[in-house]
Amino acid sequence: MKHFFARSGGRNQIIPGFGLSMGMTLTMLSLLILIPLASVLAHSLQLTANDYAKLITNSGIRNAFITSISCSVLAALVNCVFGFILAWVLVRYDFFGKRLLNGVIELPFALPTAVAGITLSKLYSDTGFFGSFFASYGIQIAYTKIGLTIAMVFVGIPFVVRSIQPVLEKLDPTYEEAGSMLGASQFTIFRRIIFPELRPALLTGFGLAFARGLGEYGSVIYISGNSAKHHTQVVSYVIMQKLNYVDYASATAIALAMLVIAFVTLFSINMIQVHQARRVQ
Amino acid sequence: MKHSKTEIALLTISVVFIVVMLIVPLVSVLTNSLAEGWDFYVQALTTPYVLSALRLTLIATVAAVIVNTIVGLGAAWAISKFDFRGKHFLTTLIDIPFSISPVIAGLAFIMTFGRMGWIGQWIEVLNDYWGTDIQIVFAVPGVILATIFVTFPFVFREIIPVLSTNGRDEEEAAALMGASGWTIFFRITLPQIKWALLYGIVLCTARALGEFGAVSALSKLRGETFTLPLEIDALYQSGSADAITAAFAVSSLLVLLAIIVLLLRTFLEAKADKTS
Numbered sequence: 001m002k003h004f005f006a007r008s009g010g011r012n013q014i015i016p017g018f019g020l021s022m023g024m025t026l027t028m029l030s031l032l033i034l035i036p037l038a039s040v041l042a043h044s045l046q047l048t049a050n051d052y053a054k055l056i057t058n059s060g061i062r063n064a065f066i067t068s069i070s071c072s073v074l075a076a077l078v079n080c081v082f083g084f085i086l087a088w089v090l091v092r093y094d095f096f097g098k099r100l101l102n103g104v105i106e107l108p109f110a111l112p113t114a115v116a117g118i119t120l121s122k123l124y125s126d127t128g129f130f131g132s133f134f135a136s137y138g139i140q141i142a143y144t145k146i147g148l149t150i151a152m153v154f155v156g157i158p159f160v161v162r163s164i165q166p167v168l169e170k171l172d173p174t175y176e177e178a179g180s181m182l183g184a185s186q187f188t189i190f191r192r193i194i195f196p197e198l199r200p201a202l203l204t205g206f207g208l209a210f211a212r213g214l215g216e217y218g219s220v221i222y223i224s225g226n227s228a229k230h231h232t233q234v235v236s237y238v239i240m241q242k243l244n245y246v247d248y249a250s251a252t253a254i255a256l257a258m259l260v261i262a263f264v265t266l267f268s269i270n271m272i273q274v275h276q277a278r279r280v281q
Numbered sequence: 282m283k284h285s286k287t288e289i290a291l292l293t294i295s296v297v298f299i300v301v302m303l304i305v306p307l308v309s310v311l312t313n314s315l316a317e318g319w320d321f322y323v324q325a326l327t328t329p330y331v332l333s334a335l336r337l338t339l340i341a342t343v344a345a346v347i348v349n350t351i352v353g354l355g356a357a358w359a360i361s362k363f364d365f366r367g368k369h370f371l372t373t374l375i376d377i378p379f380s381i382s383p384v385i386a387g388l389a390f391i392m393t394f395g396r397m398g399w400i401g402q403w404i405e406v407l408n409d410y411w412g413t414d415i416q417i418v419f420a421v422p423g424v425i426l427a428t429i430f431v432t433f434p435f436v437f438r439e440i441i442p443v444l445s446t447n448g449r450d451e452e453e454a455a456a457l458m459g460a461s462g463w464t465i466f467f468r469i470t471l472p473q474i475k476w477a478l479l480y481g482i483v484l485c486t487a488r489a490l491g492e493f494g495a496v497s498a499l500s501k502l503r504g505e506t507f508t509l510p511l512e513i514d515a516l517y518q519s520g521s522a523d524a525i526t527a528a529f530a531v532s533s534l535l536v537l538l539a540i541i542v543l544l545l546r547t548f549l550e551a552k553a554d555k556t557s
Contacts, residue, residue: 004367015452016462021359025371028352032430033377036389039399043392082298089295093288101295103547107303109484110539110546112491114510115532118517119306122313122525129309130301154302186287208380215382217494218510222517236384236494243388243498248397255385262380270373 044256068235072213075152083160113218121222143225156209163205200276207269313529325527334512341428342489353436361444387498427495439481476553
């Protein structure tokens with residue numbers, strides 16, 4: 001650990017500014033990110049394992065975890081399908097309005113989550129533009145898990161598209177041509193040549209979209225209805241509720257579980273990328 | 282150009298998805314905001330609550346952009362120009378705010394700077410000693426800190442790919458010829474990354490203007506510590522038809538900003554493509 005974050009290698013000693021840039025980065029990172037998160041950790045570790053288990057398995061909290069995880073996995077899967085198609089269309093085809101389509105993909109990054117939340121909630125409510133259509137068939141979307149998942153699809157889509165797009169752009173078409181010459185069908189080419197190349201990017205996109213959906217607050221709380229009875233409370237909402245009741249012990253306990261899931265996701269994504277970089281070299 | 286059947290099918294799916302999932306919600310904010318006419322719209326935007334929220338939103342955004350641009354540049358410089366152990370780990374740490382819930386960010390600041398937090402307890406001691414009344418959480422500094430937290434990686438994320446692709450040869454040559462660090466940065470590195478940097482700043486601005494979850498945990502006083510998204514929330518939650526229309530009116534401001542961001546993005550991307 002002694003040489004962690006210390007410069008190594010002789011050749012690069014020439015460029016100045018390592019101390020300054022590294023020092024500033026570590027200081028600000030610690031002050032703004034690490035120390036506050038460490039405080040959450042410290043507070044949550046004050047609970048005994050027994051109390052912790054009791055808190056986390058409380059039915060309201062357990063249901064919130066089940067809802068958050070299942071809806072964000074589902075939303076990330078939906079995003080993988082559509083994100084793949086969108087990335088494919090944007091990279092491989094030429095059509096009118098391509099630049100516009102490419103720009104619009106990033107709308108969920110640019111639109112504030114609360115704005116997205118109230119709009120989606122209004123659109124999918126029984127009197128809304130989409131909601132009234134589904135309501136005439138007796139399907140309710142707002143205030144159900146379907147609505148929740150739709151909001152998570154909305155916030156997650158750019159992650160998948162932007163993960164796949166650059167890899168698809170770099171993909172060498174000669175392998176596909178070779179496959180085609182050897183008589184492989186379109187489907188075989190896709191399954192045997194294209195898909196394996198894109199799998200790491202797809203997994204990365206899935207992980208990012210999942211993490212985003214899991215932690216999402218602003219865009220889901222309006223459309224979900226936050227009913228404990230109908231299991232439409234998400235974990236972020238429950239944490240906020242505990243904060244409002246000044247129940248910091250529960251809030252930090254739930255946050256700890258969320259942080260662990262987020263770190264595992266982030267770590268897996270990094271491993272996929274490191275593995276991929278090695279494979280390519 | 283001839284379009285094959287698969288091509289047409291995939292294009293149709295893409296366009297329908299984008300229209301249903303993204304375009305319709307965008308347009309619906311604007312139509313909802315004008316549901317009660319132009320006069321109501323203007324009135325809704327000029328209430329004291331909205332104006333105060335606008336002011337705080339701008340302050341927090343400017344602070345976040347300044348801090349994160351400087352730190353982002355520093356971190357990208359350290360990571361792309363030097364070899365050291367733990368580079369991957371450091372990148373992961375910088376990315377943390379991307380993947381954790383903004384509500385947890387808010388909670389983290391409460392547990393650090395609030396009554397229960399260890400820095401919060403020091404601040405209380407100092408306040409007693411000096412007779413001051415410094416507050417971090419549930420006050421303006423908390424809102425600013427939370428905004429900086431959630432936008433922390435944006436500038437860094439945009440410039441690091443460009444810096445990594447460009448390598449270090451030019452900087453090393455300049456250093457060998459005796460150029461100072463600042464000269465190298467301003468004359469060689471900055472021109473290479475300027476479009477990516479600008480785009481990072483644009484994204485950081487957009488996210489800072491719209492941050493909701495983290496700020497929501499740290500801000501309780503409408504008209505004093507509320508930002509625009511919190512004001513939208515308060516209006517929408519109050520439930521009356523007028524208030525909901527007003528919520529959409531305030532939202533339309535942020536939608537216009539989002540559209541500007543997307544246009545700038547397309548413009549900056551085209552610029553970056555040309556230079557590289």
